Amino acid sequence: MSEDPPASLPPFAMLASLLRARRFAGLFWCQFFSVFNDNFVRNMFATLILFRLGETEAGPLITLALGTFMAPSLFLSGLGGEMADAHDKAWIARRLKLAELGVQLVAAAGLWLSSLPLLFTALFGLGVISALFGPVKYGILPDLLAKEELLAGNALVEAATFIAIFLGLIAGGLSVMGRRPEGTVLQLVAIAIACFGASLFIPPVRRAAPDLRANVNVFASTWAFLREIAHDPILWTRSVAVSWFWMSGAVAISLVPVLVRNKTGGGIEVETALTALFALGIGTGAIAAAVIARGRIYLKPVPFAALGLAAFLIDLGAATFFLPVATADVGLSEFFSSVAGIRIACDVVGLASSGALFVVPLFTAIQADAPKERRARIVGGVNILNSAFMVLGAFATAVLQSRSVGVTEPVLLAGLGVLNLGVAFYVRKSAAQFAA
Numbered sequence: 552m553s554e555d556p557p558a559s560l561p562p563f564a565m566l567a568s569l570l571r572a573r574r575f576a577g578l579f580w581c582q583f584f585s586v587f588n589d590n591f592v593r594n595m596f597a598t599l600i601l602f603r604l605g606e607t608e609a610g611p612l613i614t615l616a617l618g619t620f621m622a623p624s625l626f627l628s629g630l631g632g633e634m635a636d637a638h639d640k641a642w643i644a645r646r647l648k649l650a651e652l653g654v655q656l657v658a659a660a661g662l663w664l665s666s667l668p669l670l671f672t673a674l675f676g677l678g679v680i681s682a683l684f685g686p687v688k689y690g691i692l693p694d695l696l697a698k699e700e701l702l703a704g705n706a707l708v709e710a711a712t713f714i715a716i717f718l719g720l721i722a723g724g725l726s727v728m729g730r731r732p733e734g735t736v737l738q739l740v741a742i743a744i745a746c747f748g749a750s751l752f753i754p755p756v757r758r759a760a761p762d763l764r765a766n767v768n769v770f771a772s773t774w775a776f777l778r779e780i781a782h783d784p785i786l787w788t789r790s791v792a793v794s795w796f797w798m799s800g801a802v803a804i805s806l807v808p809v810l811v812r813n814k815t816g817g818g819i820e821v822e823t824a825l826t827a828l829f830a831l832g833i834g835t836g837a838i839a840a841a842v843i844a845r846g847r848i849y850l851k852p853v854p855f856a857a858l859g860l861a862a863f864l865i866d867l868g869a870a871t872f873f874l875p876v877a878t879a880d881v882g883l884s885e886f887f888s889s890v891a892g893i894r895i896a897c898d899v900v901g902l903a904s905s906g907a908l909f910v911v912p913l914f915t916a917i918q919a920d921a922p923k924e925r926r927a928r929i930v931g932g933v934n935i936l937n938s939a940f941m942v943l944g945a946f947a948t949a950v951l952q953s954r955s956v957g958v959t960e961p962v963l964l965a966g967l968g969v970l971n972l973g974v975a976f977y978v979r980k981s982a983a984q985f986a987a
Contacts (some may be wrong), residue, residue: 552763562842565703574695575704577752580710581644582688586649587722589677592658593620594723595735597669597808598819599662608735611969613805618945620674621801624682624938629772630765631683632690632931634676634925635841637763640691641753647684649745652681655743659736661919662726685934690927693918699846702915706841709911713833713903717826724819751844759924776932786920788978789913790852790933795974796910798940799860799967802948804829807867810960816877821886832903840906840911848919850912857975859905861968867898868965 569575593616600612634643654676661669688708696704718985726735766772768850811817813827843852870891886892914933921929951958 561847562703565700565846566707566838566841569696569700569704569707573752574754575707577641577749578644578688578691578695579708579711581648581746581749581753583711583715584742584749585648585651585681585684586712587719588655588739588742588746589620589681590675590716590719590860591723591726591739592670592677594720594908595658595662595726596667596674596723598724598726599665600672601669610810613809614944615949616671616674618942618949619671620678620681621938621941621945623675623678623686624934625942626769626773626935627679627682628931628934628938629776629928630684630769630931631934632686632776632928633763633765633772634683635686635927636689636758636760636932637765638758639755640687640694640752640927641755644684644687644691644753645747645750645905647680647687648743648750651680651746652740652743655739659739661736662739662826682934682938686927686931689914689918689930690759691753691756691850693921693923693926695754698848698919701846701919702844702846702912703841705915705918706837706907706911709837709907710834713830717830720826724823732763737912759926760920773935776928780929780932780936786917786929789917790936792857792978793910793913793917793933793976794936794940795971796860796913797937798944799864799971800906801941802944802967803864803867803964805948806960806964807899807947810871810964813876813960814871814874815886815889815892815895816881817886817892818880818882820883821881821892824883824887825896828896828900829903832900834908835900836904836907837911840908844912848912848916852908853912854975854979856905856909857971857978859901861975863898863902863905864968864971865965866968867895867902868961868963868968870894870898870961872959872961872965 561909570579596616597613601614654673657669657676658673660666661673692704692708693701722738726738766775780790807825808822811822815821817825840852843849874891887896917929917933948963950956951963952960
């Protein structure tokens with residue numbers, strides 16, 4: 552592998568060079584396998600609900616599963632930031648990925664027994680590891696990359712993340728639909744071993760704050776980190792915008808499979824194709840952000856990307872609002888030969904591309920401006936805010952989907968789009984803070 556690509560390279564050459572650089576590859580593949588694993592387990596859970604354990608309550612249960620996975624980030628991201636600043640981040644990453652092996656065994660037992668409680672436990676365990684790993688992976692990137700490479704590095708990580716999501720969702724669905732349980736158990740262990748193996752190649756870095764001692768009172772540290780972010784107007788504006796994106800994306804991802812199933816009759820093949828299109832859109836938007844920036848921390852496209860998010864969410868709701876409830880299964884070719892199917896597919900790609908163009912520059916700016924000795928803690932604080940938005944969004948969506956309220960998925964998506972119009976106005980009003 553090549554080392555240290557010069558920061559003056561053109562955008563596509565820089566992206567290619569980073570992919571070959573040893574200093575970046577360990578973190579890149581560790582993140583890839585981590586996300587693959589999270590979504591493998593999450594989709595085992597979702598597929599069991601949708602096709603085996605009670606389709607009538609599928610929507611709220613899947614949304615609550617997302618909340619279970621995200622809840623640990625609300626209280627443990629601050630602790631993860633303190634651990635990352637106080638220790639070698641590569642050392643922390645290896646310990647966390649070793650612990651993930653045990654969680655995989657719980658997930659395997661949940662699949663073997665078709666047990667919702669065990670799968671909920673595994674999701675929570677993966678959520679704990681993800682919460683502690685988040686400040687590590689984003690806090691270490693500026694230590695491994697030059698500032699001119701940082702946006703390109705974030706773009707590659709985000710693109711790979713959603714490719715891993717896509718592949719993890721496929722593998723998770725297949726593990727329930729027709730594959731022998733013992734084969735999936737071996738696959739779960741193999742994924743965890745690959746993730747731990749990749750973590751061994753993350754280069755060691757100096758401790759940013761060697762005298763720091765983690766606050767064992769996670770509630771106090773969580774509140775302290777949120778107050779610190781709130782006291783910096785620029786950091787607060789960027790953090791709220793990033794958190795809103797993750798909440799919008801999480802809610803949309805939880806709604807679209809149920810909507811496609813109920814309104815079009817699309818099964819796993821259709822949902823898999825739409826997930827692939829979503830991953831393609833994220834990758835396209837992330838790479839576009841790097842190409843547009845050309846080595847700069849460049850935030851001018853952010854308000855326009857927010858408008859794109861709003862427009863595609865509203866159209867996704869409008870495209871399905873008047874469709875009757877599906878009474879028969881629809882295959883891949885039939886779905887993509889219909890006007891509604893093509894419209895849904897285009898909205899999914901547009902939504903994903905706009906989202907990546909929105910969030911990649913914002914989060915890169917947060918990393919670049921954070922003091923080195925506090926970077927992981929700032930990332931942890933932003934992750935706390937992200938998680939708060941996502942958990943609240945997930946549970947609010949579950950309540951609105953419940954039988955007692957009965958708001959349909961198309962209305963929820965369109966309503967989320969309307970709210971994103973307000974976010975576009977918010978970031979536009981803060982244009983001075985978003986200057987390159």
